[in-house]
Each structure stands twice: as C-alpha cells, then as structure tokens.
Amino acid sequence: MHSRSPNIFIFPALLFVPFLFFALPFFAAGQSADEVRTKIDSRNAEIKKLEAEIAKYQEELKKTRKEITSISGAVNDLTVTSKKLDTDITLTQKKIETAELRIGKLNQEIGRKSTELERSQNGLSSIMRSLDERENVTAIELLLAHEDLSQFWSQVDSLLMLGDSLDGHIDELRSISRELAKNKNLREEEKGSLQDFRTDLSDQKKVADYNKSLKTELLNETKSKESEYQKMLAERRARKEAFEADLAKLESQLVTILDPSKLPTQGSKALSWPLDTIIITQEFGDTAFSRSKAAPYNGKGHNGIDLGAPVGTLIHAAESGIVLGVGDTDTTCRGASYGKWILIQHPNGLTTLYAHLSVIRAKKGSVVARGETIGFVGNTGYSTGPHLHFTVFASQGVQIRDLASKGCSGRIYTLPVASYNSYLNPLLYL
Secondary structure: OHHHHHHHHHHHHHHOHHHHHHHOOOEOOOOEHHHHHHHHHHHHHHHHHHHHHHHHHHHHHHHHHHHOOOHHHHHHHHHHHHHHHHHHHHHHHHHHHHHHHHHHHHHHHHHHHHHHHHHHHHHHHHHHHHHHHHHOOOHHHHHHOOOOHHHHHHHHHHHHHHHHHHHHHHHHHHHHHHHHHHHHHHHHHHHHHHHHHHHHHHHHHHHHHHHHHHHHHHHHHHOOOHHHHHHHHHHHHHHHHHHHHHHHHHHOOOOOOOOHHHOOOOOOOOOOOOOOOOOEEEOOEOOHHHHOOOOOOOOOOEOOEEEEOOOOOEEEOOOOEEEEEEEEHHHOOOOOOOOEEEEEEOOOOEEEEEEEEEEEOOOOOOEEOOOOEEEEEEOOOOOOOOEEEEEEEEHHHEEEEEEEOOOOOOOEEEEEEEOHHHEEOHHHOO
C-alpha cells in the first residue's frame, strides 16, 4: 500500500494534460479553421454582390417587358433575361462552394470533438478504475497502512480529488457529446442545402438554354423584321382563341355538384403563395383586362391569377400533395395554351395548376411538400410576358383529359379540364 500512495497525487494532474492539446489551434490537412472561415466570408461577400447585380437586372426587365410588342423590344428583353440567368447560375455556384466549405469546417470540428470525446471517455474510465481499486479498502485499513496521520489525510484528500475529477469529467463528457451531436445535425442540414443547390444549378442551366433557344427561334422565325413579328403574334392569338373555344365547348358540358364540406374554409390560408415575391398582374374572374379585346383572353373571365416574375424564378408547391400530371401544350400547338404545366392534388380538397413554366422539376406521381420547388417561371404557351399562371380547382371537378385542337388541326392536347363551378378564386385560399 505504501508504494501506491505517490501515484494518487500525480494521477489527477496528469488526467487533464491531454486536454491542453485542444487549447491549441486545430489544423486540418491543407488548411486551418481560420483559413476556411476566411474563404467562407469571401464567398458570402461575393454572394451579396451577385444578389445586388440580379436585383438590377430585375429592375431592368420591368422596363424591357413593356417593350416586347416590337421585335427589337422582344430581342432586348431576351438578352437582358439571358444576362440575369447567367448571373443566377454564378450565384448558385458560389452557394455550392460556400456549402462545401461549411461542410468541410464542420467535418474538422466533428473530428476534433470525436477525438476529444474519446480522450474524455478514456480519462473517465481511468478514474473509475482507480476509485474501484480503493473501494474495498476500509478507513481502518487505510489508517493502519500509513506510518502517521499526515499520510493518511493526504490519501483521503487524494480520494476526494478523484471524486471531484470524476464529476468534472462527466460534465465535460456531456458537453462534448452535445456539441458533437449539434455539429452532426448542422452538417446534415448543410448537406441537404448542398444537394438543393446542385439540383437548382442543373435546372438553371436548362432555363438558360431555354431562353437562348427562344431568342434563336424568334430571330429565325421573324428574320428580325417587324412585320414578320407582328404576323407571328397574330397567328398565335388566333391559335389561342381557337383553343379557348375548344376548351369552353368541352367544359360547358361538364357538370359537378360540389360538396362544400370537402373544401377548406375560405380565408384559412389553406394554400401558400407559389412564388417568394408576389406581383399580381391579373386577378381571377371577369376583370377589366380579360374583357379587353387587346388582351390575350376571350372575355369570359380568367380562370386563375397571373403572378409576374422573371424567367427562372423558382416555383413552389402551394401545399403538399401528389402530382397528378405534367405536360406541355406547345408540343401540340405552339403558343396557344398553358405551355408547360403541373397539376397537384392536395389532401384539403383543392387541386392547383401551375402554367407557362420554362422548366418542370416535379414528376408525375411524385409526392411534394408544401413549399417544395416544382419548377421555374417561363413564357411557354400563350403568354405576353414571363409569369406564373396559377389556378385553384375543387378537386371534385377537375381531371386530365384529351382535347382535339382546331388551331393545329389533327393534333390532340392533354391537359387539365374542369366544370365551370370547379374553378375557385385562388385569393380566397392564399
């Protein structure tokens, strides 16, 4: 017993030596935590600069949009849109780089905390073993094992120090475990964001290609002549009017007896806005604009609302639900109808339509969450400018059906149709 007593004094001090290592700066292979933090700050500054540049393009597009009634105005609008879309892509690339740096930084921290946790666990085990060795020694045996009382009391003090050290290690172990779990959760969130950014980047490149193809097609079709441009617009207007007549004939024959109990309460915000920034360019129903002969509607009312936004703006699902279908009416008759569209049925008795998209992300049959990105704003179908056409149906009365086209003879549309009373005012549910 005499030979063991000096170790009691030394052990508690040695126990904390490994932790002094962690007070020093931690360096990962290739770069330090400070270097990573500096790179993250640099990327964030670049992101702010790009966001400001995109905001300027959006303001410029508000002006060019008013000039698309002429060939020069339309070409200029597509050119500015292309610049804005290229900047969107650069912005997303910077967000990807930032997310990768943050994940790397979290990996560093997780590695450090994991090592720290292992050291703390080993230290705790050592203390537990030391206490266990002394647990079977009675106070009388401990007293008789020493030549005088001073050695006895030193031994007692050492045991008390071990007890205090045990409490400290348990607290430290809990703290490290909490920090480790927190960093792992943050890493998973960053990985999710990184995947979202990569998906956005892929789709943004598709949107940019779509916009470039529009410009090429416009110049080829009109040969840059104003007379040819006006002729093209007139032809599309005629095809649009033919389509609306075909659709009205079919829908007027549909009858649905709606059960109000299967619809959400009006004003309950059963749906969320499908765009982040809301600019309503046309409301629902028989508005003054839809009655105008110069307008792209037939005077019988607007079956949804139009939300103005630049090409490439993200579109979100207004509520969770199942994607009943996606399509593109331009493959049947170009410039006559919805263009690229998505139809989603929600569990609250409503079904929503998103039209004139540039790129569709959602897949038929897939389940989407409220707020999930499902596509991007475009100018497909019959549209006088980039926007989202948003329609709300009572699910009881909407279906996807085939419709023969008179504007493009011999062709068949596949698109959503509904009885008139199944069209609901979106503003009552947003």
